[in-house]
Amino acid sequence: MNKLRENKPTADVLMVSMRAMGYSFESAVADIIDNSISAHAKDISVRFPIDPSECYIAIYDNGDGMTAEELFDAMKYGSESKREGRTDDDLGRFGLGLKAASLSQCRRLTVASKKNGVVSAFIWDLDVVEQKRDWYVIECSQEQTKNIRFIDCLEKYNSGTVVLWENFDIIEKSTGNVFGTLSNYMTQTSDYLSLIFHRFLNRNDKSAVKISVNNFQLRGIDPFLENHNKTNIRREIKITIPDSEGNEHIVTVQPFILPFQKDLSAEDKKRSGGIENYRSRQGFYIYRNERLIVWGTWFNRHRDELTKYARIRVDIPNSLDDIWGIDIKKQSATIPLPIRKRLTKAVDEAMDISVHKQTYRGRIAKVDEERDYVWDRISQREGLFTYRINRDSKVFDLIKETINEEAVPYLDMILEEIENNLPYQQIYIDKSHNIIDEETTDERIADVEAKAEVMIKFAVSAGATDINGMIDRLFLSEPFSNFPELKDKLKENHNG
Template sequence: MSKDKKINPRADMLMGSMRSMGYSFESAVADVIDNSITAKCTTVKIMFPSTPLDELAVGILDDGIGMSREVLINAMRYGSIASEYKREDDDLGRFGLGLKSASLSQCKVLTVISYYEGNVAAYSWDYNYILQRKDWIAKELLKEEILRLPYIEELTTQGKGTLVLWQDFDILHKSSEGLIFDALNDMKVRLDDALGLIFHRFLSSNKNKVYLYINNHKVRPQDPFLESHPKTTTKKERSIAIQDTTGIERHIVIKPFVLPYATDLTDKDRKLIGGIENLRLRQGFYIYRNNRLIIWGTWFGMKPRAELTKNARIRVDIPNSLDDIWSIDVKKQSASIPKRIQQQLKNTVMQALEISTAKQTHRGRKEKIDDELDYIWERYQDRNNAFYYQINRDSKLFQFVREQMTEGDFYLLQMLLNEVEKNLPIQQMYIDKSNEKITIQESDQRLEEVLEIGTSMAKSIKTFTNRSYQDIVDDLMKSEPLCNFSQVREILLNRLNNEAN
């Protein structure tokens, strides 16, 4: 018969390994904020040193309900709650590891101070001390030690809540070559962007609203879907039923969005989506767990990211009771779609991609593509199903220019156009377009230029036909560039009729 053998993990080795779980600074801070929100806070302040002379510590302070000494001890315990344990519906935790593993991935010393019902308690995990003792020994801070901690006045003035303190940034010291203050200063900018996205629903909510501050700067919510924009395309929200591991039916809520074209966005819109330069990277699924964004910017292998689909977003809301089915990891940075709903989600994805592609493809014309319209450029498909572009030699403008030229001049024009078509800077245009840096240079005289083109063409046609100017102009208005300037028609007609009289 087998015998039980107790084998305790080595504290120094296990804690050291868990420090290398792959948290970014932003994801580590977000994990701590999850605990604050679960503690019913309304405000979280992330405090950084203001000058190089300040103590190099980061504090995350909330005004939540706080923890008693006993509750705080349990919160400092590794694996304080089993992942399968039934939690409250609004609980943002899972493994009981986030506070410790996230914090100690960034620093060697984690101290948690909590103010509850007039009493203050503080415990600390010090990795240096663990390396010496090689055992799971946390430090309980005395009152005089607590009063010497950075940012403690903020907590005592508040009179409730919890302060999470990070000190001894060994990893940051190595990566910044000792310039820890400068590195922390840079982190503030990245943190502002990340928190504004991850917690945007809490920041913009009218119910259970949460305020986030980085020092004295208020974090503004982003809106990855631009829901209030009149040109955002939305599809109907739908619910998918799925059983959790206990057999209880749960619901996943899905809603697709396609953002407006870049030129329809104001500066404010661009800030709300996190910058136009991130459009391509942020396409895909947005997975929310209890309103907290955990995964974004991926199609989960259903489709690669592409330029034409960069405006497509699929919002998915899941309850925390489905964490295991979605394979959500400790860091809340990775997940996988349950196979039983993959096909249903794929159909939703394909619809959104079709809309996004259509928006991008048709945007090149200022009017709806119409077989009757006469364009300057034509798009052709070769026998390998690839596309190439040529100047439309049948366009009215081309034919008009052709008629004014000798055969020798026309030969030279054809030679030039052939080289223009074969030497389009497609790669550079693609790069510029991806960065939304392409614009059409419209001069103040553009309207007059188009009028001159229309006048010359109409007079030439009138010379060889008995058609009225109204008929000629109506026909020309189906050609580029005139079709892009609807106001030209009446002006052109008046000018031609006046000159004829």
């Protein structure tokens, strides 16, 4: 007969291994602030060191605070409070964030909390855990609690919590300069928090949250420039989505078309997150309880240079975490295929307007509508034309599928500069003198054939089974359509 045997994880091994979960410094700080907001804090401070001899990070708030027993549970890996369910406004999920985020950056985590006029404190110290090889947390006496850094900040609050990070061993090993590295982190952390929590920071009522970094109050970024008079705010769409148990919840989709860059003031550029990000951050902005999770991605959906001003805000409740694939770090989310299909209509509506803004009257008719050209002749105003690389071509699709999605906007920028710097005049002069080398050499034919083989191999690896059909479609695209004699050769090679 089978029997049950207790098999607890080894404390020091598990805690050390969880440090490598992949938190960035700023995302770890944001995870702590999630707890503050979930505890209804309205005043949150992040403190970086100002003296090289004292290296720490402190985050304190005026939230609900915790009793000694509540804090003891909160320090547990997988706290009991998560078993009992979460409130609708809870930004946590697994009961791991406080510990995992903090200890990903330091070896010593101190948490002190005030509730009902009583201050309690506990410490996770990896040195102690490794020495004892068990789940020993340090419970601070009232006398020890008085010596915790920034504990006096709780005196001005009826309740609140202090989170303190110390002993930055990873930074010490990687840079040898803890103070300098933490100082460098301060700016990028401020920018990150201004984006992630911008909807909390920008509220105009009593529910607004104030976050300060070394006494500098953060101002929320507005990635949609909602108050700009040339921002095109499209119709809001609500989608009903069932959770894993069949209960229905509302997902809200709000498309925005941002103004042209020429219509932005210096303040607009700063407010939107910086002009360097204005085009690279197009796409979905996924919010969970108004906290930004993922931004500037199309989730492998078609991305086009002509849609660079479109941004789609998607609000999801925390009750849909399981089907959206929100990870522990709250740094990624995956849109399930059924939901992605239902979002298509809203996205397409926004994209159509964005393309119209960019191309005016759009592309002129092509000579051969079935042919997939590398270059497009684009109609603009007053009878003028320009030339653009066809980012809808199958060749370009192959490139996009084989590189990291975050790199696609930068590829677009390079292509745009190629387009904007075409030497039209010199080409015209050389063409008129008939001195352009247009001879098709054997080397060129071999090169095109090799490129075709690469695309066929890629299609096969992606699951294509109709090789002949795939080759037929490929030879509707330039440059392959210019070498029809290669089509039969490739079919013969792959059917032999």
